[in-house]
Amino acid sequence: MPLEQVLAPNQRALTGLLSESAKIKSMLRVKRLDPGARLPVVAHPGEDLGYDVFALETTVLRPRATIKVRTGIAVEARDPVGGAPLGLLVRDRSSMAARGIATTGGVIDSGYRGEILVLMTNLGEGTVALQAGDKIAQMIPVHVLTGAVEEAEDLEDSARAEKGFGSSGK
16 A cells, blocks of 8 residues: 555544644633733643742731732633633642742632732741742632522432531541
């Protein structure tokens, strides 16, 4: 069989894949609301779970206090293949958590277009300075799975049933 006949089906499949990949768009669109804002980054696309987010301004986080840290950005997240809207979970960076700084609250609904503010709590006893440009949190994209709520008289049985806190053992 000539080599061209062997390669032809594979070439068609490759062409299909290439045209499909051309449809893939960026997952995160970012609007810079302040000229000093830094865009989120991902060090290893396709491997890292979240986008690192930066503080816009230098601020002081007092012991046992919670503050809103400005980022200077607004975002829109979409599935890069199908275009479905994505929400974002704002979570701790391990380097911040190791310093006793927690990200508290942090659900960004897919339709929110205002500035991303990161709620940060200093769990420690000392004052912590956050510098403008510091990586302060990460945004993790998640599919939006909410739908209508239905009231029900009964719920399906499950193995766990009504067992709550601590029911799965130590």
